Amino acid sequence: MHGLDSEIQRSLTSSQQEMLEIVQELIYGSRIIYNFQKERFFMRFSVKQRLVCWLSYALVWLLQSTWRMRFINPELRDAVKAQQSTGVICYACWHHSTLTSMLSVARRRFAVLVSKSFDGDVIAFVNRKFGVSSARGSSSRSGKEGFSELLTFMDQGYEVGFTVDGPRGPRHKVKAGVIALASRTGVPILPTASCGVRTWTFQKSWDKFRLPKLFTDVLVIYGPPIFVGSGLDEAEFKLYQEQLESALMKLESELEHRIAARQSPARVAQAKLS
Numbered sequence: 001m002h003g004l005d006s007e008i009q010r011s012l013t014s015s016q017q018e019m020l021e022i023v024q025e026l027i028y029g030s031r032i033i034y035n036f037q038k039e040r041f042f043m044r045f046s047v048k049q050r051l052v053c054w055l056s057y058a059l060v061w062l063l064q065s066t067w068r069m070r071f072i073n074p075e076l077r078d079a080v081k082a083q084q085s086t087g088v089i090c091y092a093c094w095h096h097s098t099l100t101s102m103l104s105v106a107r108r109r110f111a112v113l114v115s116k117s118f119d120g121d122v123i124a125f126v127n128r129k130f131g132v133s134s135a136r137g138s139s140s141r142s143g144k145e146g147f148s149e150l151l152t153f154m155d156q157g158y159e160v161g162f163t164v165d166g167p168r169g170p171r172h173k174v175k176a177g178v179i180a181l182a183s184r185t186g187v188p189i190l191p192t193a194s195c196g197v198r199t200w201t202f203q204k205s206w207d208k209f210r211l212p213k214l215f216t217d218v219l220v221i222y223g224p225p226i227f228v229g230s231g232l233d234e235a236e237f238k239l240y241q242e243q244l245e246s247a248l249m250k251l252e253s254e255l256e257h258r259i260a261a262r263q264s265p266a267r268v269a270q271a272k273l274s
Helices: 006-011 014-027 046-063 072-082 093-106 118-127 141-157 174-186 235-274
Strands: 032-034 038-042 068-071 092-093 112-115 135-136 157-165 189-196 199-201 210-212 218-220
Touching: 006 135, 014 072, 032 093, 046 093, 046 118, 068 093, 068 141, 072 218, 092 093, 092 174, 092 199, 093 118, 093 189, 112 118, 112 141, 118 135, 135 141, 141 174, 141 189, 157 174, 174 189, 174 235, 189 210, 218 235
Parallel strands: 068 218, 092 157, 092 189, 112 135, 112 157
Antiparallel strands: 032 038, 189 218, 199 210
């Protein structure tokens, strides 16, 4: 199957291509990535690693099938997209909302930056199952390669996303990548926050990762776009980082208030029953 002629591959329907990928993943431990009309086979996994990938996907699929995505102000996002001739914008969020942010853009022409580690392999696998592409690299390793892949995705009309304090923190501190990309391309940054109304918070993880509980609403909110100038000096670069940090923290505060408002009636009703 690894020698399958590219002409035959191009003749397959999308469902047939997906079936071919699943068979190869289960039998050979490899994946097909269709990247800008160029087929590449990579990421040869061990049986244990493949099992981790599939179990992770199964868990996310099970959880998200019970969630209800609630977009607070999608008109703001749509207006920003409409102002761009290519329709491309760059979403920015904190690392603790990686999962809900990814699911909010599922099955769209969307690419995210994912580290070149096995954790990144798992994330990329799950992303692909939900129709989200991955550029492999990070701020600490293979960063230039990942940055280049994101630019290529954008040239193809993909929107892109950054977890701006990832992959390892410090928490709630914007790193340079998203500002550099926006400065180079002129694409606006759209601050984004998302959270379940009822959620588990992993207090021991560096980012205090948030996982919505079963059968809860997931709120998604956007902030005003940030347009980054070109040819920035160090001081200007830092100002944009601080501006994005402030915008994201403001969205987090807004989400907290909205979640508290939703929870209050339920708590009152529970108190009356007791």
